[in-house]
Amino acid sequence: MRKVVIVGATGSIGRQAAEVVQASDELEAVGLVAGRSWKELLALAETLEVERIALADPGAAALAAEHFRGRVHAGSEGAIELICDAGCDVVLNAAVGAAGLTATIAALGEGIDLALANKESLVVAGELVTALAEATGARIVPVDSEHSALFQLLRGEAPGTVERLVLTASGGPFRGRSREEIAHATVEEALAHPTWRMGGKITVDSATLMNKGLEVIEAHHLFAIDYDRIEVLVHPQSIVHGLVELNDGALLAHLGLPDMRVPISYALHFPDRQDVAVPRLDLAVVGRLTFERPDTDTFPCLRLAREAGRAGGTAPCVLNAANEVAVAAFLDRRLPFGAIAAVVEGALERCEVRAVRHFDDVLAADSEARRVAEELVAGVRA
Known part of the structure; x- marks a missing residue:
């Protein structure tokens, strides 16, 4: 039985991680961490029968403590205390933004395996984070669908055989429109993602293609590969999640219907693979898969991310x-x-x-x- 702590438990990834844990006979949740959504966190803790929770907001933690029979960790150090004290085998870090770096450091510093959905940890401190994992022996298994795909494709490939990595992007809600057409797009338009259902920040990042730029930086650190060998292709069907080109010209692809429970399950069960109750891909029904180059004139955030990564x-x-x-x-x-x-x-x-x-x-x-x-x-x- 693998004991799991979920950081960012009330967010989209966190809630789906809870579903994966609840459906598995191999996983047990021993701690949940959130920012300030204490009512949602208590409901999730009751469902998963968790006895430890943490809330970054002290006021929210105080309110939770009035209604929770278990232990409540509070404040900026709360997540660190919970991770260090819960006796867990893996931490799923699904916190949003650079704030998630704290949980990443805490887990890796304790030698605890990290299922990483918080890409910002590697974006802002990639070299330090990977060095810390190497020093303690903790494993980093990516949860982002694209990086999970590449991680799986690269398993078993010998050093020196990989020529190129390809990250796919849906193109977001503004694909095919000009820079002038989207200059004053509304919040509602930006949040209307055609494929994925995600939180507000990451959905806007998808609309600007910044999310893909951050993923390029993440891939550079995860797979120790030069930026010139990491490509982005827009793939609106979101069926192919990643491709790996090998030195003999072979191109390996990871395909599946867009469902985050698949990479979450893979990361939490790694190195094993367990059943996941998700719809199966029928390529005859999909019919066609298309790819195109990203428009970095309309979406300059992708270019800015590459430039920052190289700098x-x-x-x-x-x-x-x-x-x-x-x-x-x-x-x-x-x-x-x-x-x-x-x-x-x-x-x-x-x-x-x-x-x-x-x-x-x-x-x-x-x-x-x-x-x-x-x-x-x-x-x-x-």
Whole structure:
């Protein structure tokens, strides 16, 4: 029986992870972590019969403690305490944004395997995170559908045989439209993703293609491969989740209907593979699979992410922090959709790229980038 802690338990990935745990005879949830949604967390804890929960918001933790018979960890250190004390075998980190780095460090620092859905951990501190995993012997198994696909395809391939990795992108709700047409897109339009049902922030990132840019940086660190050998293709059917080109010209593909329970189950059961009750892919019904190059003129966030990744140091951290600020402002209707990329680019231009030698360097860069991004948002009329 593998004991699991779910971080970001009340979000989309967290709730689906709970479904996977509940359906498996091999998994047991021993801890749940959320930000401030205490009522939802208590309901989930009751369903999974969990005796430990953590809430980052102290007020929410206090309210939860009044209604929960088990232990409630509170505040910014709550997740760390729970991860270290729960006796778990794997932590599924589904927190949103750079805030998820704390849970990643806590799990890997304790030598606990990490099922990683929080791509920002690798974006903002990839070299430090992978070095920590190597030092403690903890395994990082990706949960993102694209990275899970590549992870599975690469198993058993000998070093030196991989020529190229291909990440697929749905293209989001604005695929095929011009930069001018989407400059003042509404929040509702941006959240109308054609394939996946996700949280607000990641859905907007999909609409700008920033999500795919972050995934390029994540793939660079996960698979130790140069940026020039990581490609993005727009694939609106979202059936092919990743491709690997080998040195003999073979192209391996991972296919499946879009359902996050599949990569979640794979990561939690790894290295085993268990049954998952999801609809099966019928290619005759799908009929056709199409691919196209991404339009980086209309969606410059993908280009900015690649540039930040190549620059290295604190640049990816600045990219991510500025994007989080810009997306939050857009969702609050304080920033036009078309200005998200401009805020990110402005922050990258104004924040000096520095070397990253310690996690404190990441925190400092994150703080500076958020301050600069807020100034840039304030200078734009929504």
